[in-house]
Amino acid sequence: MSLLPFCEWLASTKYSVALHESLYMYPVVESVHVLTLCLFVGMSVMLDLRLLGITLRRVSVQEVTDRLLPWMVAGFIVMFVTGILLFYAIPVRSYQNVFFRLKLIALVLAGLNAWIFHVGIHQNVHQWGADVRTPPRARFAGAASLFLWALVIVCGRMIAYNWFDCDMHPGPVMQVLTGCPGKDLPK
Amino acid sequence: MVSDFFLWVDATRAHQVISSSTWMFAVIESIHLLALSVIGGAVLMLDLRFLGVGLRRQSIPDVARDAQPWLVSSWVVMIVTGIALFVSEPTKLYYSAPFWWKMTFLLLATLFAFTVRRKVAQADEAHVRPLTYKLVALVSLALWFCVGASGRWIGFSG
Numbered sequence: 001m002s003l004l005p006f007c008e009w010l011a012s013t014k015y016s017v018a019l020h021e022s023l024y025m026y027p028v029v030e031s032v033h034v035l036t037l038c039l040f041v042g043m044s045v046m047l048d049l050r051l052l053g054i055t056l057r058r059v060s061v062q063e064v065t066d067r068l069l070p071w072m073v074a075g076f077i078v079m080f081v082t083g084i085l086l087f088y089a090i091p092v093r094s095y096q097n098v099f100f101r102l103k104l105i106a107l108v109l110a111g112l113n114a115w116i117f118h119v120g121i122h123q124n125v126h127q128w129g130a131d132v133r134t135p136p137r138a139r140f141a142g143a144a145s146l147f148l149w150a151l152v153i154v155c156g157r158m159i160a161y162n163w164f165d166c167d168m169h170p171g172p173v174m175q176v177l178t179g180c181p182g183k184d185l186p187k
Numbered sequence: 188m189v190s191d192f193f194l195w196v197d198a199t200r201a202h203q204v205i206s207s208s209t210w211m212f213a214v215i216e217s218i219h220l221l222a223l224s225v226i227g228g229a230v231l232m233l234d235l236r237f238l239g240v241g242l243r244r245q246s247i248p249d250v251a252r253d254a255q256p257w258l259v260s261s262w263v264v265m266i267v268t269g270i271a272l273f274v275s276e277p278t279k280l281y282y283s284a285p286f287w288w289k290m291t292f293l294l295l296a297t298l299f300a301f302t303v304r305r306k307v308a309q310a311d312e313a314h315v316r317p318l319t320y321k322l323v324a325l326v327s328l329a330l331w332f333c334v335g336a337s338g339r340w341i342g343f344s345g
Binding site for chain 2: 027030031034035037038039041042043044045046049055056057058059063064067068071149150153154157158161163
């Protein structure tokens with residue numbers, strides 16, 4: 001089942017067209033999306049680096065999560081809402097963009113990693129939170145988080161490039177990955 | 188003349204290499220964005236602490252000491268990748284108002300971060316008034332926000 005018809009319907013709605021064609025609204029939403037990186041990913045990076053024992057070594061992990069998590073959550077909500085709006089403005093092209101698809105996969109993995117950390121090893125943070133060298137599972141969570149959010153950012157930036165857009169007629173592999181209709185297939 | 192410098196950059200081999208490549212600008216920009224996250228984290232960690240809403244149980248000089256290497260290193264990455272982005276399109280940037288705003292705010296934010304803010308962060312907390320911390324944090328956040336916002340706007344204009 002393809003989500004293409006849904007995206008096409010979304011693109012035809014009044015507010016999607018309005019946002020897409022707006023002179024200032026779209027750039028403003030996009031700027032908010034990008035600048036909130038500083039809050040959301042910035043704070044996450046500091047937590048991840050603490051889990052790896054690279055910074056804030058004298059601060060317990062528990063304090064870092066207690067004090068910085070609310071900021072991360074606030075940042076994530078802004079990222080999520082503006083992200084949905086950006087997709088809503090350009091649904092079909094985003095859906096068929098290989099970087100957008102990769103970004104969503106990385107996003108799900110990053111979310112999964114954060115969830116496993118919080119319901120897992122973080123549950124008894126009071127036992128190990130003060131250690132500079134945290135348990136392997138916590139260090140893995142920190143490293144995975146750094147890698148996955150970096151991937152999300154790079155893929156997100158690349159969505160802007162049309163290298164593999166359907167109208168560029170990408171090769172057979174990309175055609176599968178982007179879900180573009182083939183050149184000689186009836187539309 | 189300033190415009191002569193921009194024209195000279197436009198004639199360099201580096202300009203040719205970056206601007207004629209399909210992917211180079213995109214890759215440099217991605218690194219610029221990755222460093223943005225880190226510099227954002229380093230700036231916010233200390234400014235939130237100044238405002239009393241961050242790592243409250245740590246002393247301000249302690250938080251500043253932990254944040255400083257990340258601020259400096261991400262600043263260097265931002266500048267290096269920023270120069271590469273500049274080299275790729277100097278003649279466009281010469282006529283871009285957001286570019287000149289960004290450079291102005293960048294100069295102010297950098298000067299502020301490495302002089303006033305640094306001094307205040309390292310000072311004995313007993314000798315600094317709470318209002319001073321809050322003012323420094325607000326000026327810092329406002330300046331860096333303007334750098335980021337005008338930087339993003341370069342891409343939307345022209």
